[in-house]
Amino acid sequence: MLSKNTRLWLGLIALISLLSLASSCSKGGGEEESTGETGGKPYTAKGNEGTISGVISYTGAAPELKKIDTSADAACTSKSPDLKTEDWVVKDGKLANTFVYIKDGTLADGSKIEGFTFPVPTSPATLDQNGCHYKPHVLGVMAKQPINITNSDPTTHNIHFTPKKNPDWNQSQPNGAAALTHTLNAPEVSPSLVQVKCNQHPWMKSYVGVLKHPFFAVSAEDGSFTIKGVPPGKYNVVAWHEGGANGTEKTMQVTVAASGAAKADFSFGATAMGQPSSLQVLPALEFPMLGKH
Amino acid sequence: MSKGLHRFALLVACATFFLIIAGANVTSHDAGLAVPDWPLSFGKVFPQMVGNVFWEHGHRMIATAVGMLTIVLAVYLQLRDSRRWMKRLGWIALAGVIAQGLLGGLTVKLLLPLWVSAAHATLAQLFFLTTVSIAVFTSRSWVMPPTSIADNRAGFSIRSLTVVALVSILAQLVLGATLRHSATWDQELPTSLLLAHVGGAICVTLILGATIVTTLLRYRGDKYLTRPAVFAAAVLFVQLGLGLAAYVTRSRSPYDPQPLTPMVAITVAHVACGALVFASTIVLTLRAFRVVDAEQGEYVLAAA
Numbered sequence: 001m002l003s004k005n006t007r008l009w010l011g012l013i014a015l016i017s018l019l020s021l022a023s024s025c026s027k028g029g030g031e032e033e034s035t036g037e038t039g040g041k042p043y044t045a046k047g048n049e050g051t052i053s054g055v056i057s058y059t060g061a062a063p064e065l066k067k068i069d070t071s072a073d074a075a076c077t078s079k080s081p082d083l084k085t086e087d088w089v090v091k092d093g094k095l096a097n098t099f100v101y102i103k104d105g106t107l108a109d110g111s112k113i114e115g116f117t118f119p120v121p122t123s124p125a126t127l128d129q130n131g132c133h134y135k136p137h138v139l140g141v142m143a144k145q146p147i148n149i150t151n152s153d154p155t156t157h158n159i160h161f162t163p164k165k166n167p168d169w170n171q172s173q174p175n176g177a178a179a180l181t182h183t184l185n186a187p188e189v190s191p192s193l194v195q196v197k198c199n200q201h202p203w204m205k206s207y208v209g210v211l212k213h214p215f216f217a218v219s220a221e222d223g224s225f226t227i228k229g230v231p232p233g234k235y236n237v238v239a240w241h242e243g244g245a246n247g248t249e250k251t252m253q254v255t256v257a258a259s260g261a262a263k264a265d266f267s268f269g270a271t272a273m274g275q276p277s278s279l280q281v282l283p284a285l286e287f288p289m290l291g292k293h
Numbered sequence: 294m295s296k297g298l299h300r301f302a303l304l305v306a307c308a309t310f311f312l313i314i315a316g317a318n319v320t321s322h323d324a325g326l327a328v329p330d331w332p333l334s335f336g337k338v339f340p341q342m343v344g345n346v347f348w349e350h351g352h353r354m355i356a357t358a359v360g361m362l363t364i365v366l367a368v369y370l371q372l373r374d375s376r377r378w379m380k381r382l383g384w385i386a387l388a389g390v391i392a393q394g395l396l397g398g399l400t401v402k403l404l405l406p407l408w409v410s411a412a413h414a415t416l417a418q419l420f421f422l423t424t425v426s427i428a429v430f431t432s433r434s435w436v437m438p439p440t441s442i443a444d445n446r447a448g449f450s451i452r453s454l455t456v457v458a459l460v461s462i463l464a465q466l467v468l469g470a471t472l473r474h475s476a477t478w479d480q481e482l483p484t485s486l487l488l489a490h491v492g493g494a495i496c497v498t499l500i501l502g503a504t505i506v507t508t509l510l511r512y513r514g515d516k517y518l519t520r521p522a523v524f525a526a527a528v529l530f531v532q533l534g535l536g537l538a539a540y541v542t543r544s545r546s547p548y549d550p551q552p553l554t555p556m557v558a559i560t561v562a563h564v565a566c567g568a569l570v571f572a573s574t575i576v577l578t579l580r581a582f583r584v585v586d587a588e589q590g591e592y593v594l595a596a597a
Binding site: 156170171172174 | 550551
């Protein structure tokens with residue numbers, strides 16, 4: 001049997017170890033490590049790069065944007081009295097906030113685009129918390145590109161990145177505080193873009209697509225997008241939109257000619273919304289009458 | 294036995310139940326990381342209670358109150374209870390609440406890893422078990438149980454049945470905690486865990502149902518055992534309904550703009566009712582052990 005003193009010391013050591021573990025792990029959450037997925041030879045622009053542009057359409061009746069109850073925080077209610085969801089922003093049949101990117105492909109000389117590296121912008125992308133929602137709602141960055149996070153609201157937010165391939169990151173930002181900077185080191189667009197949320201205001205969501213190359217764009221309010229500086233070649237282009245567990249992806253093969261302008265129009269609709277038409281009670285059973293609130 | 298001690302033990306058990314409800318609200322509102330630091334909240338003892346900070350910091354305040362009540366209970370037991378094992382149980386309760394507080398801190402510091410969150414929810418139920426047990430052990434009916442009644446019928450002993458029921462409920466609570474913490478309100482619940490929890494519900498219903506029926510048939514007229522059995526039957530029935538309702542509302546929540554009241558209220562009620570099923574089975578088990586000699590199939594007084 002251990003003596004009382006020994007047991008006391010063992011207990012103290014266990015407690016201190018537990019607290020040290022907690023402390024070190026929480027620090028670890030803020031320090032990203034490169035996954036090595038960004039390796040390859042540098043791409044040298046040849047001057048014959050082209051563009052991929054297109055329009056994201058929404059077929060069928062546009063889903064109604066849902067009103068958000070902001071009454072839990074008076075500052076949100078006063079700044080955004082009519083806040084609505086931004087998951088399916090449709091105007092004249094055109095869909096905003098769709099992230100379009102080159103997934104993979106082959107350049108005209110037969111080399112794979114995945115085998116190249118591209119310079120990471122030193123200027124940060126900006127994610128603002130304004131009116132108790134994120135601006136922009138969908139953001140694209142290159143891996144290792146800094147993201148500046150600002151708070152333009154008269155309330156405190158916490159910014160919680162919930163990636164699957166990068167470390168979690170959760171920071172508080174009071175109103176008037178200096179901008180925070182966060183960097184995602186590993187490319188992450190699949191199975192979903194990185195979701196950013198505020199645990200204080202659970203309706204606040206934003207999505208960040210992280211790629212090792214600069215060939216991505218987010219559709220504007222009129223559904224349009226343009227990806228510039230694309231080397232001539234044949235690519236699989238993906239359009240991703242939020243909804244459901246991991247969002248919805250549409251893929252299209254696009255060929256970009258030398259100095260050419262390729263078109264890639266995508267269409268989403270009710271079936272791609274990630275909204276069930278019936279409620280699954282068990283994986284194999286469905287109750288059609290319980291589909292909607 | 295001090296009546297005051299028993300009443301205080303009841304207060305601690307009730308406060309623990311309230312704490313479980315507060316904790317369930319944190320999970321259902323996805324408020325676990327609304328306050329990124331610990332043990333202080335935004336570096337303060339009392340931050341502004343806006344948005345989900347209300348749920349997270351409110352949970353911390355109630356937990357602090359339960360911790361203090363447990364310290365008082367542990368000291369109270371040293372002073373007013375002559376049984377050595379009860380004095381030890383007081384310290385065990387105190388160790389449990391301290392460990393639970395540290396686990397709660399770990400959930401924040403480690404950004405809610407599943408194993409820590411599930412462990413935090415499980416230890417909450419084990420601490421509740423401890424406080425309910427202390428309330429039972431300090432009760433007048435434990436010290437002076439009713440007159441024993443001979444029961445020589447064959448079949449499963451009520452002791453074995455209650456223990457199996459208790460273990461199955463605890464396993465189901467662990468499964469439920471793991472299921473709840475494996476996906477936030479805006480994500481779909483993992484099918485494998487969901488099916489395991491449904492299977493667990495069927496097992497618990499069969500085992501606890503058999504225990505209740507056996508108790509009611511074998512010890513008919515003996516309220517000492519039938520009362521907790523009837524209460525367990527009632528909360529089990531409600532719990533099954535709440536489980537189905539929780540599933541229906543939770544399945545819809547990924548498509549809602551935020552955690553809505555029906556989903557939050559029903560899932561929290563499901564957690565709370567699960568704790569009540571556990572508590573009533575604890576009472577039934579302890580009482581069965583107090584008055585029933587399973588091997589002989591007759592009532593004997595266990596050591597006080």
